[in-house]
Amino acid sequence: MKIAVLGAGAMGSLFGARLSPLADVWLVDPWAAHIQAMQRDGLRLVKLNGTESVIPVQATTDPAAVGDQVDLAIIFVKSHQTASVARWAGPLLKPDGLVLTLQNGLGNLEAIASVLGPDCGVQGVTAHGATLMAPGRVRHAGQGETHIATRPSIVARLTDIAALFQQAGFETHLSDNLDSLLWGKLIINVAINALTATLRVPNGLLAEVEPARSLMAAAVDEAVRVAQARGITLPYDDPQEQAKSVAIATGPNRSSMLSDVSRGAPTEIDVINNAIVREGASLGIPTPVNQTLVWLIKAIEATYSVERNL
């Protein structure tokens, strides 16, 4: 199978590292220092047990270098880049090729469909986590299940893709309940990302420090009300307990939104907490805690250039 990983940051590098020994995989990313490091030295993957291995990978900043068309493009950029990367994917895809997003938040599949039409996009969610340590070096930060939403017309191709992921060590399941998958992950991101980014703390602190725990619970409560009003069945019984246990299980990890604000990069607030605010507004459900988190993160983004050593 030929695969292009579009966006080879933390998660693209993790999936690229695991899939490269099993398939014809290309990592495509505009970050030249990272691509050059992988071309020169291979991709260094720090595993969950702390050991490090070097994996030879095919990496490029130029989508045209991928050559023959691919069976699968996996999109792993941040959400504000999804539509522009879908434009890269178009010419790279075989006529029956698929574009899989395992990104967080609402709206990525719609962004892919707005560029490539409704037929080739596939939504998944993954509980794996990764952190970029340096150009060419990624740390596998956490593991869990990967779910891919299927439909009858593409089930055979997705079965092959799931088998390959499984072989690469990603426990993968096909599901026909896209909303449940997406909202199940969204509520965890609502709980953890914006709060860790505003407080500048690793995930576990949210469960340890009482006022942070209350804020997390309030943000989750609003999101669950919105999900319920939309008729979504979440993939777990107790969202509050789920959010707390994920924060504890991923305790030392830095969320991707914390990594974004630490390096002055745009965050995914619009597809996470702001998605709850938008959906809540359309359903008449108040979401003041999520609205406050959105304003805080947007204020942080708007003041990246301000000196912090006051």
Ligand code: NAD
């Ligand atoms: P990332 O920030 O690591 O990479 C995204 C883009 O930013 C890439 O193009 C990358 O090359 C570039 N980039 C990263 N660090 C850079 C630096 N120091 N200098 C210049 N460019 C840099 O993104 P990610 O964490 O892999 O997330 C990709 C998608 O996967 C997002 O939608 C995210 O929500 C989702 N996701 C992330 C995790 C996680 O643990 N990181 C887990 C599940 C889903």
